[in-house]
Amino acid sequence: MQASNVKPRLFGTNGVRGVYGQDLTHDLVIDISYALGTYFGKGAIVVGYDGRKSHLVLSRLVRSTLNSAGLDTANAGLIPTPCLQYAAKRLGYNGGIMITASHNPPEYNGIKPTAADGVEIPREDELKVEDIYYSKRFDRIDGTGQDYNDHNIVGRYIEAVLALIDVERIKQRKFTVVMDTGNGAQAVVAPIIAKKLDCKVIVINGEIDGDFPSRGSEPTPDNLEILSEAVRSAGADFGVAYDGDGDRSIFCDNTGAIYMGDKTGALLVKHLLSQKHKGSEVVCPINTSMILSAVAEQAGSKIIYTKVGSVEVSREMVKRSCPLGLEENGGFMYGPLNEVRDGAMATALMLDMIAASDMSLSHQIAHLPQSFQYKTKFSCPSREAVDKIIKICIEHGSPQKIETLDGAKIWIDDETWLMLRPSGTEPLIRMYAESTDKSLLDSKVDEYRRYVRSQIS
Numbered sequence: 167m168q169a170s171n172v173k174p175r176l177f178g179t180n181g182v183r184g185v186y187g188q189d190l191t192h193d194l195v196i197d198i199s200y201a202l203g204t205y206f207g208k209g210a211i212v213v214g215y216d217g218r219k220s221h222l223v224l225s226r227l228v229r230s231t232l233n234s235a236g237l238d239t240a241n242a243g244l245i246p247t248p249c250l251q252y253a254a255k256r257l258g259y260n261g262g263i264m265i266t267a268s269h270n271p272p273e274y275n276g277i278k279p280t281a282a283d284g285v286e287i288p289r290e291d292e293l294k295v296e297d298i299y300y301s302k303r304f305d306r307i308d309g310t311g312q313d314y315n316d317h318n319i320v321g322r323y324i325e326a327v328l329a330l331i332d333v334e335r336i337k338q339r340k341f342t343v344v345m346d347t348g349n350g351a352q353a354v355v356a357p358i359i360a361k362k363l364d365c366k367v368i369v370i371n372g373e374i375d376g377d378f379p380s381r382g383s384e385p386t387p388d389n390l391e392i393l394s395e396a397v398r399s400a401g402a403d404f405g406v407a408y409d410g411d412g413d414r415s416i417f418c419d420n421t422g423a424i425y426m427g428d429k430t431g432a433l434l435v436k437h438l439l440s441q442k443h444k445g446s447e448v449v450c451p452i453n454t455s456m457i458l459s460a461v462a463e464q465a466g467s468k469i470i471y472t473k474v475g476s477v478e479v480s481r482e483m484v485k486r487s488c489p490l491g492l493e494e495n496g497g498f499m500y501g502p503l504n505e506v507r508d509g510a511m512a513t514a515l516m517l518d519m520i521a522a523s524d525m526s527l528s529h530q531i532a533h534l535p536q537s538f539q540y541k542t543k544f545s546c547p548s549r550e551a552v553d554k555i556i557k558i559c560i561e562h563g564s565p566q567k568i569e570t571l572d573g574a575k576i577w578i579d580d581e582t583w584l585m586l587r588p589s590g591t592e593p594l595i596r597m598y599a600e601s602t603d604k605s606l607l608d609s610k611v612d613e614y615r616r617y618v619r620s621q622i623s
């Protein structure tokens with residue numbers, strides 16, 4: 167019997183996450199840290215955290231465990247995940263660990279390892295770490311590692327972002343930007359970048375608070391009404407909202423309309439393919455909007471599809487040296503900085519794009535190919551139920567074709583699809599749908615929504 171076949175996976179879609187004190191116990195965190203120490207082999211390892219209430223305890227626990235395993239650590243303090251990843255890549259560390267549960271509810275926290283190349287460790291390496299964790303074959307426990315503070319990360323990161331955009335052209339425009347940092351970690355970086363670009367910056371929900379009292383930690387088109395109103399009343403050029411650890415960004419145009427990440431991401435891709443990155447491939451998960459493929463096709467570029475999950479996209483970008491990648495949930499990735507999702511970099515590129523054009527954001531979006539999208543999630547009693555219901559849905563109706571790269575992407579016709587897939591972190595089914603025909607989309611979404619619900623109850 168293979169031990170790795172019977173032990174539960176620790177890593178979900180993005181790191182090891184759980185309810186602090188229940189699933190994510192101190193014992194688990196210590197042993198995961200030892201396993202990561204053995205995996206990294208040597209330090210220094212940079213450790214950062216977002217604003218969740220358990221961050222200080224967990225950061226101390228992770229760092230002192232690594233120190234006891236003989237690895238030096240740097241305390242990066244409270245920073246967005248992409249800043250930590252940048253530090254791991256460029257500031258001389260042999261890896262990084264971010265204490266975050268990203269957009270999960272407040273009671274969650276997590277351990278997210280980053281390799282020395284600045285990107286989340288590959289999926290196959292997650293299995294190596296799990297094997298070390300379960301075998302308890304830790305290299306050494308000698309207590310010889312040192313811990314120190316690194317206060318230079320945010321400054322160095324901001325310089326690197328500014329070096330990749332046309333600073334002077336943006337400054338001339340004196341943009342007004344509303345930033346909803348959602349009580350999360352991007353409050354310590356994104357507004358500073360916009361101010362350095364001579365923008366008038368209006369920050370809402372700017373206080374760090376691990377309970378995420380304003381709108382929760384996940385920005386979605388449904389919970390950003392305050393952002394939308396603030397953009398309209400300030401006459402701002404655009405608005406942007408970030409998730410708890412600041413890697414995801416959801417944009418709002420100058421009229422207050424809020425968009426899913428693949429629509430604004432397609433616009434950024436169009437801008438970058440027309441300028442610095444002519445002919446580049448674009449990497450994205452299979453649930454991405456057809457708008458992106460239309461934009462890439464118009465620019466003579468090719469789309470590379472992956473399974474859903476930012477790690478899959480990031481690692482594919484690294485493999486292909488591809489500068490452009492994105493996720494529909496607002497995870498835009500710009501390889502010249504780092505092949506990871508980055509809310510502040512995406513915002514800087516949005517400013518760069520608007521400055522390069524005489525059209526407002528709403529006009530630029532209106533010039534994109536049109537499609538209608540829908541997204542929802544269904545809570546299920548268990549992970550087993552999730553898999554069973556998706557399997558039943560594959561047999562429902564008579565679709566044109568079904569792709570099973572990840573979950574089930576059900577093509578109704580050439581321009582209409584629905585996709586059902588299990589969440590990597592919770593017992594949920596995520597449903598995505600898109601069509602160029604609004605009424606067909608509505609009727610198919612309604613049909614599948616009722617069908618899934620009937621299977622759950």
Ligand code: MG
Pocket residue numbers: 268269409410411412413414
């Ligand atoms: Mg996140």
